[in-house]
Amino acid sequence: MKGLLRPTIVQRVFLALVVAFVGVWVALVAYFYIEFRQALAVDQGLKRVGRALTAALAEVDDDAQARLLIRAAATEYKTLRLSGNPAGSLLLELRLRDGGPLFASPGLGAQALSGLPLQVVDQELNGKTYWVYRSDAGRWSLQLAEPKITGLWILEYNARRMLPHLMLAFPIVLLPIWFAVKLGLRPLQRLADRIAERGATDLSPIGLDPRYAEIKPLVSALERLLQQLRERMARERAFVHDAAHELRTPMAVIAAQAHALAGAGNREDRERAQAQLEQAIARASHLTQQLLELASLDEARAPTPKRVDAAQLVRQLLAQSAPLAMKRRIELSFEAPDSLMAPIEVAAFQSILQNLLDNAIRYAHEGARVAVSLGVDAAGQLRLSVEDDGPGIPEAERERVFERFHRGAGHETPGSGLGLAIVRQAVLRSGGRVALADGLGRRGAGFHVWLPAPAA
Structure with a gap:
């Protein structure tokens, strides 16, 4: 469980893909919804069907032929309707402009359509709202009705329709990216292995020339850091060596004058040894103070x-x-x-x-x-x-x-x-x-x- 919760680049890539696919899904649903609203505003599909059937009726003179044409159209459009339509199929009604009905879809029952010429209006049929369109052609008056489709239904329908396709495409996209990330991280693993194999005092160059441009800055930065550490260590060793050399002289003078002071036979020798001893102590103290001051200034x-x-x-x-x-x-x-x-x-x-x-x-x-x-x-x-x-x-x-x-x-x-x-x-x-x-x-x-x- 801890391994799954540990953050990894693969997890981040997976989550990024999930977010990207969700974003594409939402964007497509929104696009089709906007396209649907624009179609309603510009040229509704019900109008296009009405104009096509009206044009076909204009070439027919016989009532029986007109009835047969509309019946065939009703059967054809019924099979072409969107599956999952919220209210039902397309309803058609053909009347003589100066007489009674010639054809009515069985779904109408005893009800009649009452549309306005070349306009889409709402009408309640069997407790449901329909869009109704009316078009007159010669002796006939044709009315069409289809269930009113709401924006919410369009959103739900398109979301359900596109989701399986996106889920199918997700692993196809994920696998190549996962392999690319896996292969791309191999140079980092090799770099980590080389650093892990080093001793605590090994500051030699890494000696790795990565192929990928993204990893070159990291290797270059590590090489510069190791170079700076090597130079710093060299300065520190030289500093310690020089400090020991500089302190050796006043320490030797202090030891010599201390012995001279202890073995002095007269006052003049004691005063001379004491003066030289104090001078050596002052020099050692001054040098020590400067070394401490320099060390404090070396702090980063x-x-x-x-x-x-x-x-x-x-x-x-x-x-x-x-x-x-x-x-x-x-x-x-x-x-x-x-x-x-x-x-x-x-x-x-x-x-x-x-x-x-x-x-x-x-x-x-x-x-x-x-x-x-x-x-x-x-x-x-x-x-x-x-x-x-x-x-x-x-x-x-x-x-x-x-x-x-x-x-x-x-x-x-x-x-x-x-x-x-x-x-x-x-x-x-x-x-x-x-x-x-x-x-x-x-x-x-x-x-x-x-x-x-x-x-x-």
Whole structure:
């Protein structure tokens, strides 16, 4: 029972065919009903029969021949009547225009038809309603009567008449479609089998080239997904390897200085070992914090942006960096509107600005300038720029500065090589872009960030 209730494509095809056949059935019934109503309005069948018999009578002069003609017509039309007629057969009555009756159908009994010339009127006969039509030809007056057919009877009759034909056609149509669906789903089954046979860590290409155009997008999407997973796994392995390598140095320094501190024989040695120990701990702590920050930015789902005053937020972050800048005699400047409300992801925005400021202040020479600007460009995007007039970054290295653990040559300042990688990841997660150019006075480095956060 559960198997029958389980939704399948075959069931959906079967139900769709049932609905289609029911729709065709209803449409045909409605079509024949409308056709019947139009026939009544334009040229009723009773009129056509009356005109045909009247034309035949016009060529007869003898009463006996006229009677014989109408009797033969009555017998013929009786056999041609629709089976299941609600009231009975066609009734005919032939009279002399100036005399008595010549012929009357047995169904009339003692009653007589009373129609109007060339018109169809209703008349009650034996408790039933008939349509009556009268036509005069020469010496004779011919009247015809047939049971009045209602629209409801036409609907019921046509529905019963067409239903067996549709039921006969249903399996003939269903079987080819069922086979087509069954054969069409085989590539999907093969695809499922190939995926089911894989191990948990097997991200190799599927290697399936389906014939059907409808399945090619699915296979292509799976191949792209596996490619992305392979690249992601490769990045993660490289990240773990580089993180372990970077953490190994400060951990080794901490261990060495801890031993040196424990075995120091005088105060000067203890102070030197303690200073180097604290420096190694700070470096390890900074690296760990950056690794955690990068891992949080790697999450696929970003939090909902908040509408904040971006200019005020930048001022707060600049105030936090001011002591380090003053210590290195670096001039900090900020250019922005007094207030700039914008929907941004605060944590990502803070990571971007903090890392850019940290890089600019740490790698610029003493007495350098660092200029920060914030505004809205012509496209309505939030633009953040951090520029300095320090040593800058060579053209050959500008493509790699955003890679994880990449540190340019010629720097004496220690670092982890993660700051700009964090900037790029935060910008990408916010849906923006970052670019590196020349800094102040075409010297140093200038980092420009565009975020899709239209300001008010």
